[in-house]
Amino acid sequence: MSDLLLNDKRAWIEISYKNLENNIREIKRVISPNSDIMAIVKANAYGHGMIQISKMLNKIGINSFAVATLSEGIKLRENNIKGDILILGYTGIKDIEKVIEYDLTQTIVDFEYAEKISKLNIDTKLKAHIKINTGMNRIGESYKNIDNIIKMYRINNIQITGIYTHLCAAESKDEKDVEFTSEQISKYDECIQKIRKLGINPGKTHIQNSYGILNYPKCNYDYVRPGIIMYGAYCDDVCNITRAKVNIKPVLSLKAQITAIKDISKGESVSYDRTFLADRDIKIATVSIGYADGYPRNLSGKGAKVLVNGKLADIIGKICMDQLMIDVTDIPKIKQGDTVTLIGEEKEIAVEQIARKAETITNEIFSRLGDRLERIEV
Numbered sequence: 001m002s003d004l005l006l007n008d009k010r011a012w013i014e015i016s017y018k019n020l021e022n023n024i025r026e027i028k029r030v031i032s033p034n035s036d037i038m039a040i041v042k043a044n045a046y047g048h049g050m051i052q053i054s055k056m057l058n059k060i061g062i063n064s065f066a067v068a069t070l071s072e073g074i075k076l077r078e079n080n081i082k083g084d085i086l087i088l089g090y091t092g093i094k095d096i097e098k099v100i101e102y103d104l105t106q107t108i109v110d111f112e113y114a115e116k117i118s119k120l121n122i123d124t125k126l127k128a129h130i131k132i133n134t135g136m137n138r139i140g141e142s143y144k145n146i147d148n149i150i151k152m153y154r155i156n157n158i159q160i161t162g163i164y165t166h167l168c169a170a171e172s173k174d175e176k177d178v179e180f181t182s183e184q185i186s187k188y189d190e191c192i193q194k195i196r197k198l199g200i201n202p203g204k205t206h207i208q209n210s211y212g213i214l215n216y217p218k219c220n221y222d223y224v225r226p227g228i229i230m231y232g233a234y235c236d237d238v239c240n241i242t243r244a245k246v247n248i249k250p251v252l253s254l255k256a257q258i259t260a261i262k263d264i265s266k267g268e269s270v271s272y273d274r275t276f277l278a279d280r281d282i283k284i285a286t287v288s289i290g291y292a293d294g295y296p297r298n299l300s301g302k303g304a305k306v307l308v309n310g311k312l313a314d315i316i317g318k319i320c321m322d323q324l325m326i327d328v329t330d331i332p333k334i335k336q337g338d339t340v341t342l343i344g345e346e347k348e349i350a351v352e353q354i355a356r357k358a359e360t361i362t363n364e365i366f367s368r369l370g371d372r373l374e375r376i377e378v
């Protein structure tokens with residue numbers, strides 16, 4: 001990838017096909033040989049660019065996707081993404097026909113929802129996966145209401161092609177959480193057994209999100225549902241020790257360019273609110289990225305670093321909406337148009353570090369990366 005092309009951009013994301021391919025290979029290495037990958041590409045593929053990532057995944061041989069919303073599913077179809085697409089969230093009853101029109105699969109969020117759909121006058125059956133609530137208490141019919149779950153298989157205008165649940169503490173090593181997760185898995189298994197006993201084919205089964213894969217690798221269901229680890233990140237810098245070991249690599253780098261360089265004298269301040277005061281003469285550079293692009297404002301004054309010309313530089317002063325400033329005193333040969341890396345493979349600018357300093361998880365850092373950023377395949 002030529003720098004000439006990239007330097008014309010204000011701020012951008014580079015996505016690595018090679019690293020995505022590596023992560024898929026690593027996930028396949030640890031899951032049951034009977035399981036396929038359902039790639040989670042919701043929230044613009046965790047900020048990576050949903051269309052680019054899904055096209056890459058199609059090329060890698062992935063043919064099952066999950067999104068959060070109907071409009072995300074439609075966008076995938078409009079861009080010719082091949083395979084099954086499951087909507088993980090609620091779709092309003094009025095829009096169910098669109099789910100069918102775009103050949104998407106809807107999550108049945110509970111029995112009440114299934115009953116509402118059953119009253120619709122639709123020509124083609126709605127493809128759907130039943131969600132079972134085994135303890136997360138977000139969406140899903142309770143595992144206790146097995147009669148209602150069975151009834152869903154008998155609704156005329158719904159074709160149940162799968163059934164799943166979601167783990168809510170799979171990343172935890174805490175004994176109580178491990179026990180809770182094992183119970184979630186057994187509650188799900190019991191439902192599936194009861195369905196099979198009645199001679200009903202439950203459809204595709206799936207439970208494991210990223211940490212379900214990493215900490216409960218012995219599970220053996222039709223699909224696994226990796227999100228964050230497919231993008232080559234752990235959810236934070238603590239949850240990187242897992243039962244199954246994978247050598248994942250970050251798919252995304254966040255970059256921007258230097259737009260101005262200036263000398264600042266001891267005692268001068270930089271940026272809003274004058275929180276940064278130079279305690280010596282320094283050289284600073286302005287970088288064309290800000291919190292409106294998803295680089296968190298609360299990293300201001302937290303010692304966050306960026307990489308420029310192979311060296312680390314400190315972010316100084318308050319991060320602005322579209323720009324931020326860095327201390328480049330010790331960086332030789334710096335010039336307007338130079339590229340700055342804000343998130344990347346290097347340890348100090350790894351997304352896990354950014355997330356820790358911003359007091360959140362990597363999933364949030366990624367998914368808030370904005371539309372102004374161009375996504376470029378490298």
Ligand SMILES: *Cc1c(COP(=O)(O)O)cnc(C)c1O
Nearest residue numbers: 040088166209210225226227228
């Ligand atoms: C977002 C999501 C996932 C992926 O979660 P990760 O922890 O990022 O792997 C899997 N399943 C469901 C239902 C989700 O909502």
